[in-house]
Amino acid sequence: MAALGGQLPAQSNPLDRYLRQGLERNPTLRQQALAVRQSEAVLQEARGGFLPSATLSARYTDVRGQVVNLGELINPAFSALNQLLGAPQFPTNIDLRLPLRQETALRVAQPIYQAQIASGYRAADAARDAQAATFDAATRALMAEIRSAYVQHAKAVRLAELRRVTRELLVEQTQVITRLVAAGSATPDALSRVRAELAEAQQREAEAGQLSVASGQAFNLLIGSPLDAVVEVVTPDALAFGELPTLEEALRSGLGGREELRALDAGARAAGAQRALAVGSYLPNLAVAVDYGVQGNTYRFTQDADFALLSVVASWNLFNGGRDRARVQQAQLEAERVAVRGEDARRGVELQIRTSWQGAMVAQQAIETAELQREAAERTWQLVRRRAEEGLASALELSEARTGRTAAQLNALFTTYDYYLRRIELDRAAALTPRMAP
Numbered sequence: 047m048a049a050l051g052g053q054l055p056a057q058s059n060p061l062d063r064y065l066r067q068g069l070e071r072n073p074t075l076r077q078q079a080l081a082v083r084q085s086e087a088v089l090q091e092a093r094g095g096f097l098p099s100a101t102l103s104a105r106y107t108d109v110r111g112q113v114v115n116l117g118e119l120i121n122p123a124f125s126a127l128n129q130l131l132g133a134p135q136f137p138t139n140i141d142l143r144l145p146l147r148q149e150t151a152l153r154v155a156q157p158i159y160q161a162q163i164a165s166g167y168r169a170a171d172a173a174r175d176a177q178a179a180t181f182d183a184a185t186r187a188l189m190a191e192i193r194s195a196y197v198q199h200a201k202a203v204r205l206a207e208l209r210r211v212t213r214e215l216l217v218e219q220t221q222v223i224t225r226l227v228a229a230g231s232a233t234p235d236a237l238s239r240v241r242a243e244l245a246e247a248q249q250r251e252a253e254a255g256q257l258s259v260a261s262g263q264a265f266n267l268l269i270g271s272p273l274d275a276v277v278e279v280v281t282p283d284a285l286a287f288g289e290l291p292t293l294e295e296a297l298r299s300g301l302g303g304r305e306e307l308r309a310l311d312a313g314a315r316a317a318g319a320q321r322a323l324a325v326g327s328y329l330p331n332l333a334v335a336v337d338y339g340v341q342g343n344t345y346r347f348t349q350d351a352d353f354a355l356l357s358v359v360a361s362w363n364l365f366n367g368g369r370d371r372a373r374v375q376q377a378q379l380e381a382e383r384v385a386v387r388g389e390d391a392r393r394g395v396e397l398q399i400r401t402s403w404q405g406a407m408v409a410q411q412a413i414e415t416a417e418l419q420r421e422a423a424e425r426t427w428q429l430v431r432r433r434a435e436e437g438l439a440s441a442l443e444l445s446e447a448r449t450g451r452t453a454a455q456l457n458a459l460f461t462t463y464d465y466y467l468r469r470i471e472l473d474r475a476a477a478l479t480p481r482m483a484p
Contacts, residue, residue: 071270092170095163098156151339161326172316179309190474199261201463209251236441296476303477321377330362409465416461423454
């Protein structure tokens with residue numbers, strides 16, 4: 047789960063703080079993190095297959111009834127020997143009933159060669175990497191979602207401010223036309239028209255205010271804050287998107303850094319390990335085991351009561367109805383399927399990068415045009431406004447200049463924030479934004 051491109055600077059602007067908060071509180075991302083930890087535990091379990099195992103076992107049996115007693119066979123023979131020797135040299139009361147009452151032993155086993163252990167470990171390792179890459183992909187996607195929601199809210203706030211300024215200008219324009227009508231320089235219909243425009247501006251301002259509140263609530267829901275919490279909005283320049291990369295840079299970053307492709311690569315390694323696991327069923331297994339313990343009808347820890355065993359165990363599955371061959375074929379087909387899916391995904395990622403880069407490039411070029419139009423409309427408005435105050439411009443000219451200025455401001459606003467949204471999509475598609483660890 048390496049942070050691609052490094053970590054973002056700690057709280058360099060409010061958006062960084064909101065990003066960290068959103069990543070820490072997102073329940074889906076927490077589930078993904080738990081899945082990564084679970085896959086690491088599975089890998090640890092697979093690693094344990096290489097190590098020896100130690101097992102302590104103890105048995106005590108209450109022997110009753112008719113059981114095998116070796117003493118019944120040995121005692122007559124020893125009695126005959128004593129008669130031949132003329133002396134009680136051998137015991138004739140041996141009680142050796144099987145099974146013995148107790149047996150306590152410690153077994154240490156160590157696999158020497160078992161192909162399934164190594165293949166299983168490689169499969170678990172690849173699965174862990176795939177899960178980690180999936181977590182990173184979810185993190186990057188959530189970051190893009192938070193950034194987009196923040197930009198959308200900032201856009202709504204700026205739109206509300208613009209609507210407020212427009213309404214204030216119409217209030218001022220209404221006062222100017224009222225004076226012109228009183229001076230006989232304007233007709234009453236001009237005053238009616240500007241009042242209608244003022245009413246519409248007030249309605250637009252209310253709608254923009256509601257949109258600002260709604261976008262703020264949606265953003266707070268996304269980052270896990272109270273819905274009515276105030277969102278700190280910075281100026282567009284403070285978002286620090288940086289220079290637009292070239293298409294070659296975006297392709298190189300995306301094809302080499304997209305977590306989805308990394309997950310598919312890990313999936314291909316897992317499929318290869320599963321095939322090796324299936325092939326391993328053709329190979330022999332070899333292990334060694336050492337047993338040490340005591341046994342008898344009573345517990346006695348003496349040299350004549352303990353025992354030690356060294357066992358070398360080998361097994362080889364020669365034939366099991368063709369099931370091993372079928373498993374190998376299934377694993378091979380799965381590996382080929384994963385390879386085809388990876389190739390298709392790589393082409394899809396390349397298309398995403400190219401499309402998002404082209405959209406960002408067009409949006410960036412539109413910003414300069416929109417800014418020139420805004421500046422021209424602002425100069426026209428200022429000129430017509432001064433002329434109207436001097437009684438040299440009609441109310442219609444003043445209204446048209448104000449309308450053109452507002453339209454140009456709206457176009458510049460929408461164009462600027464549209465570029466930011468397209469940059470966020472490009473950053474996600476090309477893996478350009480550093481991934482922040484939650």
